[in-house]
Amino acid sequence: MDAIVKIENLRAEYGGAVPKVALQGLNLTVNAGEVFGFLGPNGAGKTTTMNVLLGFVNATSGTAQLFGVDVRQPIARQRIGYLPELTYYYKFLTAEEILRFYAKIFGIAKSEIESCIDAVLKLVELDHARKRQIKTYSKGMQQRVGLAQALINNPDLLILDEPTSGLDPIGRMQVRQIILRLKNEGKTVFFSSHELGEVETVCDRVAILAGGELKAEGSVSDLTQKYNAPLEQTFLKIIGYK
Amino acid sequence: MKGYMKGKSKKAKGKKPDQSVAVSLFAFCLLPFAFCLPPMNSVLAIANVTVKELYRRKDFYVLFVLSALIILVAGAANFFNDDKIVRYLKELCLLLIWISALVIAVTTAARQIPAEREQRTIFPLLAKPVTRGQVIAGKFLGCWLATGLALVMFYVFLAVVSGSREHAWPLLNYFQAAWLQWMFLGVVIAMAVLGSIVFAAPSSNSTILLIVVVGILLLGGHLNQVALEQAEPMRSVTYTIYFLIPHLEWFDVRDLVVHDQGLIAWWAVAAASAYALIYTVFFLFAAWVAFRRKALNT
Numbered sequence: 272m273d274a275i276v277k278i279e280n281l282r283a284e285y286g287g288a289v290p291k292v293a294l295q296g297l298n299l300t301v302n303a304g305e306v307f308g309f310l311g312p313n314g315a316g317k318t319t320t321m322n323v324l325l326g327f328v329n330a331t332s333g334t335a336q337l338f339g340v341d342v343r344q345p346i347a348r349q350r351i352g353y354l355p356e357l358t359y360y361y362k363f364l365t366a367e368e369i370l371r372f373y374a375k376i377f378g379i380a381k382s383e384i385e386s387c388i389d390a391v392l393k394l395v396e397l398d399h400a401r402k403r404q405i406k407t408y409s410k411g412m413q414q415r416v417g418l419a420q421a422l423i424n425n426p427d428l429l430i431l432d433e434p435t436s437g438l439d440p441i442g443r444m445q446v447r448q449i450i451l452r453l454k455n456e457g458k459t460v461f462f463s464s465h466e467l468g469e470v471e472t473v474c475d476r477v478a479i480l481a482g483g484e485l486k487a488e489g490s491v492s493d494l495t496q497k498y499n500a501p502l503e504q505t506f507l508k509i510i511g512y513k
Numbered sequence: 514m515k516g517y518m519k520g521k522s523k524k525a526k527g528k529k530p531d532q533s534v535a536v537s538l539f540a541f542c543l544l545p546f547a548f549c550l551p552p553m554n555s556v557l558a559i560a561n562v563t564v565k566e567l568y569r570r571k572d573f574y575v576l577f578v579l580s581a582l583i584i585l586v587a588g589a590a591n592f593f594n595d596d597k598i599v600r601y602l603k604e605l606c607l608l609l610i611w612i613s614a615l616v617i618a619v620t621t622a623a624r625q626i627p628a629e630r631e632q633r634t635i636f637p638l639l640a641k642p643v644t645r646g647q648v649i650a651g652k653f654l655g656c657w658l659a660t661g662l663a664l665v666m667f668y669v670f671l672a673v674v675s676g677s678r679e680h681a682w683p684l685l686n687y688f689q690a691a692w693l694q695w696m697f698l699g700v701v702i703a704m705a706v707l708g709s710i711v712f713a714a715p716s717s718n719s720t721i722l723l724i725v726v727v728g729i730l731l732l733g734g735h736l737n738q739v740a741l742e743q744a745e746p747m748r749s750v751t752y753t754i755y756f757l758i759p760h761l762e763w764f765d766v767r768d769l770v771v772h773d774q775g776l777i778a779w780w781a782v783a784a785a786s787a788y789a790l791i792y793t794v795f796f797l798f799a800a801w802v803a804f805r806r807k808a809l810n811t
């Protein structure tokens with residue numbers, strides 16, 4: 272299988288006189304077409320891993336590649352979509368304008384931009400509010416704009432940082448449906464979450480991080496069988512919670 | 514710029530100005546962008562959002578309306594039946610244009626990168642195939658174009674107000690004054706973008722930059738004379754500062770417009786534009802170097 276995400280011996284430290292080790296010796300591979308769940312307690316290094324993959328943070332040592340391209344190259348991000356945990360968008364723009372902005376950055380042809388915008392706005396059910404400024408949106412609507420911008424370039428890899436965080440049950444269900452739909456289309460999804468039920472429903476494989484180290488990796492069924500417990504208990508055992 | 518005058522007003526007015534030079538000047542200014550066309554998509558998209566932000570924030574309208582009100586009130590007055598009142602009107606109008614444009618440029622440019630970081634919009638942006646250099650270039654271009662639009666509005670207003678009083682339309686003089694002011698603002702915006710990466714708060718960046726710019730405008734041209742009156746090593750230090758700082762006062766041609774001194778030689782305008790371009794590129798390069806090492810506070 273083709274490796275879409277490949278991380279080898281990754282180490283990341285945050286500055287200061289005494290550097291804090293956020294990640295050490297991380298090895299991870301996500302294959303094409305997989306929905307990969309990235310689990311761990313707060314401070315485990317999930318967001319740091321995503322930040323390295325997205326080029327926000329430089330690794331201290333080791334390598335990280337997307338589609339076989341070093342993540343430090345901007346072109347590595349051409350075929351990905353990213354949804355941050357919270358909505359960080361230009362609130363003075365309308366949904367349509369923000370999608371047009373990102374479409375231009377991806378270099379989508381002018382003739383295709385409008386049809387791409389229409390398609391993603393329909394997918395996230397924001398067609399009716401496309402001309403309203405984002406500052407007038409509810410939190411759920413803002414999260415859906417986030418999802419729309421992550422899909423505007425029809426990405427082959429979707430990186431989602433706690434995509435259902437703060438959403439109501441309907442919002443969660445919609446996000447889950449979108450993830451499953453992308454999976455059926457053969458897309459690769461790499462997402463971090465604290466919602467173990469959700470992970471169990473949609474993920475082909477998971478990785479569990481604690482203290483900046485990879486503690487376990489495999490399919491949900493393999494892990495639950497190995498630890499002979501439901502996923503929540505398995506998770507707690509793996510991270511060493513007593 | 515006063516030293517490069519073609520001649521007094523009557524002589525200059527007698528010549529038919531070569532308008533193709535103005536077009537060439539504009540093309541010259543866009544030349545650096547022609548060399549990096551492929552990444553311009555992202556730069557232009559970021560610039561477009563920056564311009565949209567400015568006209569949706571309404572700061573500009575407040576400044577414009579205030580300036581327009583002051584000018585209209587002053588323009589309506591007729592002190593001591595002085596028929597040269599229009600000169601005072603122009604002087605006031607140009608002073609307000611300079612202050613307003615400077616405030617718009619500095620405050621807009623100073624908050625761009627800090628706002629991106631504070632509101633964390635930088636993360637979805639940099640998660641796209643965009644480099645930090647393109648972000649810097651886009652922010653600069655957006656602020657520069659936005660202030661350019663503001664200048665067009667201000668100068669059209671100046672032309673209408675002064676033209677209605679003196680029934681003369683020295684449009685090329687206004688074009689030169691606006692163009693040079695735009696070049697000046699390019700340097701100032703590049704300095705503000707650099708400052709926005711070095712200083713933590715936009716307010717401290719704006720304050721420091723305004724002091725530096727006003728200081729250069731008032732004292733920059735006299736530093737060499739100050740140096741002459743000093744003993745070593747202060748003389749060398751002052752001379753070094755004199756030769757290093759961007760001489761922003763060269764771009765202030767308000768007196769020439771107010772006193773109808775005719776057109777500035779186009780080659781001098783081109784030379785001043787090139788001078789501004791060099792400093793702008795230098796400050797943007799420094800901003801890029803600083804920004805690429807900067808942690809994004811994830």
